[in-house]
Amino acid sequence: MAHSGINVLFEGTNFARLMGGLWTSVWIAALSLVIGLVLGTLLGLLRTRQNRFVRLLLLLYLEFFRIVPTVVLLFLVYYILPRQFHVNLPATWMAVLAFSLWVSAEFSDIVRGALESVPVHQRETGLALGMNEWQLFRYVLLPQAFRLELPATINLATRVVKTTSLLMMISIMDVINVGQQIIEANNQTYPTGVFWVYGLIFFLYFIVDYPLSRLSKRLTNNH
Amino acid sequence: MTINWKKIVKAALTVASIAALTLSVVNLKPTNVNAADKDSSVAAIKKRGVLRVATFGDLPPYGWVNKDGKRVGYDVALARQMAKDMGVKVKFVQVNANNRVDTLNSNKADIVLANFTETPERKQAVDFAKPYMKVSVGVVSPKSKKITKVSQLKGKKLIVTKGTTAENYFTSKQKGVSLLKFDSKTQQFNALKNGRAAALADDNSYLYAWVKKNPKYTVGIKSVGPHQYIAPAVKKGNSSLLNWTNKEISKLNKQGFFTKDFNQELKPYFGSEVKPSDIVLKQGK
Numbered sequence: 055m056a057h058s059g060i061n062v063l064f065e066g067t068n069f070a071r072l073m074g075g076l077w078t079s080v081w082i083a084a085l086s087l088v089i090g091l092v093l094g095t096l097l098g099l100l101r102t103r104q105n106r107f108v109r110l111l112l113l114l115y116l117e118f119f120r121i122v123p124t125v126v127l128l129f130l131v132y133y134i135l136p137r138q139f140h141v142n143l144p145a146t147w148m149a150v151l152a153f154s155l156w157v158s159a160e161f162s163d164i165v166r167g168a169l170e171s172v173p174v175h176q177r178e179t180g181l182a183l184g185m186n187e188w189q190l191f192r193y194v195l196l197p198q199a200f201r202l203e204l205p206a207t208i209n210l211a212t213r214v215v216k217t218t219s220l221l222m223m224i225s226i227m228d229v230i231n232v233g234q235q236i237i238e239a240n241n242q243t244y245p246t247g248v249f250w251v252y253g254l255i256f257f258l259y260f261i262v263d264y265p266l267s268r269l270s271k272r273l274t275n276n277h
Numbered sequence: 278m279t280i281n282w283k284k285i286v287k288a289a290l291t292v293a294s295i296a297a298l299t300l301s302v303v304n305l306k307p308t309n310v311n312a313a314d315k316d317s318s319v320a321a322i323k324k325r326g327v328l329r330v331a332t333f334g335d336l337p338p339y340g341w342v343n344k345d346g347k348r349v350g351y352d353v354a355l356a357r358q359m360a361k362d363m364g365v366k367v368k369f370v371q372v373n374a375n376n377r378v379d380t381l382n383s384n385k386a387d388i389v390l391a392n393f394t395e396t397p398e399r400k401q402a403v404d405f406a407k408p409y410m411k412v413s414v415g416v417v418s419p420k421s422k423k424i425t426k427v428s429q430l431k432g433k434k435l436i437v438t439k440g441t442t443a444e445n446y447f448t449s450k451q452k453g454v455s456l457l458k459f460d461s462k463t464q465q466f467n468a469l470k471n472g473r474a475a476a477l478a479d480d481n482s483y484l485y486a487w488v489k490k491n492p493k494y495t496v497g498i499k500s501v502g503p504h505q506y507i508a509p510a511v512k513k514g515n516s517s518l519l520n521w522t523n524k525e526i527s528k529l530n531k532q533g534f535f536t537k538d539f540n541q542e543l544k545p546y547f548g549s550e551v552k553p554s555d556i557v558l559k560q561g562k
Contacts, residue, residue, distance in 0.1 A: 065344045066343070066344025066345045066346070067344065067345055067346045068344055068346075070346075071342075071346050132383070132385075133376075133379045133382075133383045134383075136383040136384055136385070137382055137383050137384075142383075142384055142385075145385075223376075225370055225371050225372060225376075225380070225385070227371070231334070231371070234334075234335050234461065235334045235335050235341065235342040236342075237335075237463055238335035238336065238337060238341060238461060238462060238463055239335070239337055239341050239342055239343060239344070240344075241462070241463045241466070242337075242490055242546075248463060248467075
């Protein structure tokens with residue numbers, strides 16, 4: 055099997071480069087999730103307030119990021135921001151910015167939904183015990199909301215990981231981009247290499263996303 | 278008890294305004310430092326010590342990444358030579374056919390060396406320096422159903438890659454042909470092998486190389502349309518780098534650099550059917 059396509063994966067530094075690409079995808083996704091979840095919790099909290107103006111503003115924010123496709127967001131931060139506003143940061147930071155805003159918008163809705171689903175009597179009991187609003191939020195609402203928002207959060211996290219495949223559109227060397235380089239560099243010598251490279255990438259995404267599902271299951275059972 | 282809520286709202290607003298402020302500071306700083314095009318002038322590049330070149334990462338033999346993870350190819354070798362002559366380091370920004378213009382306009386790269394064919398439309402958007410290579414479009418088809426004239430393509434499907442000379446030519450000059458567009462060479466050749474279309478159009482030098490490995494196919498139309506030229510491109514109005522690049526290309530032509538580049542990067546790929554004179558422009562004095 056001198057010309058089996060699987061050899062493509064192990065020639066030279068190909069395998070290490072794919073791993074490097076995966077690392078780029080993973081750290082961008084992880085950092086965006088951390089920033090996005092913190093910001094999203096805050097925004098979700100604000101959305102349960104009575105102030106109409108704040109609620110409308112945040113609703114517009116949510117709808118903007120929910121409606122605009124992620125690839126358009128990436129183009130916006132990578133090409134339009136530098137041209138119009140001279141914000142010229144490395145592509146990876148622009149990607150983190152776009153992803154964080156997107157995650158925070160989606161997560162704010164998850165948090166809002168979860169907070170509103172906590173039964174009213176829980177809140178009233180807290181108040182009857184003499185808790186102030188912060189204590190109520192910290193000790194009564196948040197722990198119960200956390201459990202309610204868990205499945206949707208994990209779903210969002212896996213979506214973010216998968217969406218990193220769009221990063222190649224703004225010249226980031228993510229795992230798909232590296233895969234494509236390898237495929238194109240070898241398509242004359244290993245025409246079947248394309249299946250192996252994409253097969254490996256499929257597997258890599260799986261081993262990143264699967265532990266998230268497991269984690270979600272464990273957390274749900276613990277509560 | 279509502280005071281605490283107000284505090285939270287206030288805190289959030291403070292965080293938001295700090296974020297907005299930081300953004301606007303980031304906004305302002307680069308504007309002051311590099312008003313528009315000075316960013317990519319020769320002086321600015323020398324000061325920075327890095328020439329940022331937009332190249333392909335997936336187009337052997339022009340710009341690609343070899344198995345050791347090193348960027349190589351005909352365009353890449355030119356980029357390295359240019360950086361060497363300017364006395365700076367080179368940094369590559371990988372692009373695809375569609376975002377070559379935007380990469381320049383958004384100051385992501387100083388110069389594009391990515392198999393960039395001069396066309397009247399593109400000249401509106403960027404400034405081309407002196408060309409360093411010529412190409413013509415060829416059409417490859419199965420030997421059993423050979424296409425030898427453009428008129429045979431009327432009403433049939435033809436495969437092209439987005440943003441290439443071939444796409445440009447058939448879109449503007451041959452409106453009767455319906456095009457099937459792909460993003461990369463691998464995709465377009467796979468589509469041809471799977472019988473998705475009657476033929477495939479691309480740079481003829483590339484097709485000669487491909488049919489050698491795929492003997493069931495032949496380059497039925499060797500050349501359609503006029504000769505077209507591939508040149509470095511800089512952002513519109515960047516005369517400093519444009520002039521420098523023109524001088525550099527003239528100098529490299531005199532030195533016969535491009536024949537050497539051809540022999541090193543393209544010949545192993547194209548084989549003996551393609552001669553240096555098919556691709557490179559006149560070398561020597």
